[in-house]
Amino acid sequence: MKTLAHRMGGVAASVLAAFAACSSTAAVVTLPQLNIDKSGITVSGLSSGGFMANQLGYAYASTFKGVGVFAGGPYMCAGHSNYTACMYNASITASMLSTMQADLNNWSGTSNDALANVAAQKVFMFVGTSDYTVGPNPMSAVQTQYTNNGVTAANLSYVQRSGTAHVFPTDFDSTGNNSCGTSASPYIANCSYDGAKATLAKFYGTLNARNNAPAAANYIEFDQTPYIAGNPGLAASGWAYVPANCASGAQCKLHVALHGCQQNYATIGDKFVRNTGYTRWADTNSIVVLFPQTRVDNTSRQTSASGSLANPNGCWDWIGWYGNGFAQKAGTQMAAIKAMVDRVSSGSGGGGTLPAPTGVATSNATDTTMTIGWNAVSGAAGYHVFRNGGQVDTSLVTSTSYLDSGLAPATTYSWTVAAVDGNGAQGAMSSPASGTTTGAAATCYTASNYAHTTAGRAHQSGGYAYANGSNQNMGLWNVFVVTTLKQTAPNYYVIGTCP
Numbered sequence: 001m002k003t004l005a006h007r008m009g010g011v012a013a014s015v016l017a018a019f020a021a022c023s024s025t026a027a028v029v030t031l032p033q034l035n036i037d038k039s040g041i042t043v044s045g046l047s048s049g050g051f052m053a054n055q056l057g058y059a060y061a062s063t064f065k066g067v068g069v070f071a072g073g074p075y076m077c078a079g080h081s082n083y084t085a086c087m088y089n090a091s092i093t094a095s096m097l098s099t100m101q102a103d104l105n106n107w108s109g110t111s112n113d114a115l116a117n118v119a120a121q122k123v124f125m126f127v128g129t130s131d132y133t134v135g136p137n138p139m140s141a142v143q144t145q146y147t148n149n150g151v152t153a154a155n156l157s158y159v160q161r162s163g164t165a166h167v168f169p170t171d172f173d174s175t176g177n178n179s180c181g182t183s184a185s186p187y188i189a190n191c192s193y194d195g196a197k198a199t200l201a202k203f204y205g206t207l208n209a210r211n212n213a214p215a216a217a218n219y220i221e222f223d224q225t226p227y228i229a230g231n232p233g234l235a236a237s238g239w240a241y242v243p244a245n246c247a248s249g250a251q252c253k254l255h256v257a258l259h260g261c262q263q264n265y266a267t268i269g270d271k272f273v274r275n276t277g278y279t280r281w282a283d284t285n286s287i288v289v290l291f292p293q294t295r296v297d298n299t300s301r302q303t304s305a306s307g308s309l310a311n312p313n314g315c316w317d318w319i320g321w322y323g324n325g326f327a328q329k330a331g332t333q334m335a336a337i338k339a340m341v342d343r344v345s346s347g348s349g350g351g352g353t354l355p356a357p358t359g360v361a362t363s364n365a366t367d368t369t370m371t372i373g374w375n376a377v378s379g380a381a382g383y384h385v386f387r388n389g390g391q392v393d394t395s396l397v398t399s400t401s402y403l404d405s406g407l408a409p410a411t412t413y414s415w416t417v418a419a420v421d422g423n424g425a426q427g428a429m430s431s432p433a434s435g436t437t438t439g440a441a442a443t444c445y446t447a448s449n450y451a452h453t454t455a456g457r458a459h460q461s462g463g464y465a466y467a468n469g470s471n472q473n474m475g476l477w478n479v480f481v482v483t484t485l486k487q488t489a490p491n492y493y494v495i496g497t498c499p
Helices: 012-022 048-059 094-107 115-120 136-148 195-204 271-275 278-284 332-344 449-454
Strands: 036-046 066-070 122-128 156-161 168-170 188-190 219-223 237-241 252-258 287-291 297-302 308-311 361-363 370-373 382-387 401-404 412-420 426-429 433-436 443-448 458-461 464-467 473-476 482-489 492-495
Touching: 036 048, 036 195, 048 066, 048 115, 048 252, 048 332, 066 195, 094 136, 122 136, 122 195, 136 156, 156 195, 168 195, 188 271, 195 252, 195 278, 237 278, 252 278, 252 332, 278 287, 287 332, 361 433, 370 412, 370 433, 382 401, 401 412, 443 449, 449 458, 449 464, 449 473, 449 482, 464 492, 473 482
Parallel strands: 036 066, 036 252, 066 122, 122 156, 168 188, 252 287
Antiparallel strands: 219 237, 237 287, 297 308, 361 370, 370 401, 382 412, 412 426, 412 433, 443 482, 458 464, 464 473, 482 492
């Protein structure tokens, strides 16, 4: 990756081509109003998105209860120094941090929310040791800044991953992703580390097992124009993932996931939306994920401390392209994201008027199935069944039991049920019922690709390692690339983690 502000080369034509190729065929919709638990609103981002997540967390400290920074830098760093002094693994001096802190102190309770709110936030930080675009030094300054503002060690997790470049880390392969040790488009890579899980678990605690195939219907493209006040760095539309139960009125949490430079939809299509893993965990944990989108802005603009610059990579504004108040609540991009959050959070639950089913219970467990039963609800035309927050019935269930299949052995799941009236309106959600499948749990092994082959879990061909059984490409066959393999049957391994 080149600079966050300038890495573009000759990509203008390719950006247009990518936009034409990736543009959604689905209708752009109005951003929905949902039943959001306002104590569960969090934000994270990579690169310029990491800088922006940090800014949002400080400016709107009473709204965002958790902040995730992947390869970003401290608040207002580029407000006082040329942006190059805030990346390239530059050392952020105590004097620089003191100047930034003065802004935080001076703006507390006026231009920003009261700074005291920051101390209660949960913070997750991640950077690769092979990240030469931002790097560990600016991230360590982020840690110092949070510590200086009262975030306790228990509430702050800081992960430095060896051999990881300037990428969003996952533990699975996706079409079009780059390698973990290379800073290249789309800056998403299988690093045998689930960054989305680590972030969301820091904020929300233990998570239900993820769904590796979230329903396509749950992804929506929404109209951003009502919120962006004509900002030239923001796209006309954004994306969101809304689990079925959240769309039906259940109270859900909200996470804002911010892409980095050259990662907006017009440049890489839906890779940041789908390939980062956020939606896999959101689907089963009642989390709505908002993916606001930037756009390329080739107009040169005066910045706070970096001279006149264009924004040809569609970066979030951490430099001051759109005014010196870019990191405050009134900053145009800051206010746009907050307006989207307010819109999503403005709904009320309920849906239909039918009461919640009672007596929900599990029975007849096998290695891969579970029967869920409940008491009938008067006036119900049928029922919807949810496992770990995600709807599992493909058609309306007209009886008072459901056989759920495709489960993992020796795994505990949670089910809820809602009645549906004759008009298709879903009523209140039942209390959850848990059950554990029989059999032996899958075993996971984390090791270098070379060690996997010597242990008989993988084989190599043409310099690459492949998992035995599934034949999934694990990356280069050497002692440096580390992969987690899950054994799902004798001599059958897949890339992934155990719940």
